[in-house]
Amino acid sequence: MFTGIITHVGQIADVQALGNSPAHGKRLLVHCEPAFLADVGLGDSIALNGACMTVTGLDASAGQFSVDVSAESLDKTAGLAEVGAVNLEKALRASDRLGGHLVSGHVDAVGRVTHFAPVGESWELRVLAPPALARYLAYKGSITVNGVSLTVNRIADVAQGCEASINLIPHTVENTALHRLAAGAAVNLEVDLIARYVARMMDAPAPSQAA
Numbered sequence: 001m002f003t004g005i006i007t008h009v010g011q012i013a014d015v016q017a018l019g020n021s022p023a024h025g026k027r028l029l030v031h032c033e034p035a036f037l038a039d040v041g042l043g044d045s046i047a048l049n050g051a052c053m054t055v056t057g058l059d060a061s062a063g064q065f066s067v068d069v070s071a072e073s074l075d076k077t078a079g080l081a082e083v084g085a086v087n088l089e090k091a092l093r094a095s096d097r098l099g100g101h102l103v104s105g106h107v108d109a110v111g112r113v114t115h116f117a118p119v120g121e122s123w124e125l126r127v128l129a130p131p132a133l134a135r136y137l138a139y140k141g142s143i144t145v146n147g148v149s150l151t152v153n154r155i156a157d158v159a160q161g162c163e164a165s166i167n168l169i170p171h172t173v174e175n176t177a178l179h180r181l182a183a184g185a186a187v188n189l190e191v192d193l194i195a196r197y198v199a200r201m202m203d204a205p206a207p208s209q210a211a
Contacts, residue, residue: 001092001102001103001105002089002091002103002104002147003092003096003098003100003102003103003149004050004100004103004142004148005089005100005149006087006148006176007036007089008033008036008088008089009088009175009176010030010032010048010086011030011031011032011083011084011085012028012030012048012080012082012083012084012086013029013030013083014029015027015028015029015082018068022071023071025068025069025070025071025072025074026068026080026081027056027068027069028048028053028067028068029064029065029066030048030064030086031064032063032088033063034060034062034063036063036088037058037060037063037065038060039090040055040058040060040065041055042055042057042058043055045090045091045105046067046089046091047087047089047091047103047105048067048080048087049077049078049079049080049087049147049177050103050105050107050144050147050188051069051080051105051106051107051188052091052104054067056068069081076109077107077110077188078186078187078188079186079187084180085180086177087146087147087148087176087177088147089147091105099149100142101149101192102192102193102194103144103190104190107188107189108189108190109132109189110130110188110189111129111133111145111186111187111188111189112128112186112187113126113183113184113185113187114127114163116181116182116183122167122168122169123167124166124167125145125167125168125181126163126164126165127145127163127164128158128160128161128162128163129143129161129162129163129164130161131160131161133162134157135199136191136192136195136196137152137155137162137164138152139152139153139154139155141192141195143164143191143192144189144190145187145188145189146177147188148176148178150168150172151166151167152164152166153165153166153167
C-alpha cells in the first residue's frame, strides 16, 4: 500500500528488453539519491509513477535500483518504457502517517492531460479519464495521477469520458515530476480505493434470505 505522497523524483536511466517478443517485458534501471534507498532491500515495493514494482536489483550506495516490468504492466501504464523522470514512493509502513489517501499502486487506466496551466500562484491540471472510471470520480474526492494523491475540484462528464480538474499547489509542482506534463500527455490513474468498494457493494446482488 501507498499514500500518494511522493518522497523522491528519480530518473529511469536505462531500459532493457527482457526478450525478443512483445510478450516479454522490460528491465528498468532507476537512478535516485542514495539516501532514498537507505532502508530499501531486494524484494521491497516501490511505486514508479503510481505503479507498484518489486526491487530486483539494488546498489544503494550508488543510488540505483532495478525493476522488471511485465508486458501486461507496460500495456496498462504510461511512462515506464522510456528514459525520463518518475515519481517514487516506498511502500507504506503500518506506523507511517497517511498524508494522502489509501493507494494500492495498481493503475486503473491511462488518462490524458487536456490542460495544464498556471492560475494565480497555483496550476490547474485537467485530466480526461476513460468512461469506465467516471463513476469513481467525485467533487472533493481523491485520485492518483502518476502516483500523486490529488483532490478533484471539478468534474465534467463528456462523450469521451470524465474530465477531472485538479489544483496543484507550488509545492506539489516543484517536488514531483508533474511539472513536466503538457496537454496530450498520457498519465497513470488510480481511483479512490473506497469508491471502488462502494461501487461494488451498490452493484452486487442482495444476498438471498435463508428460510
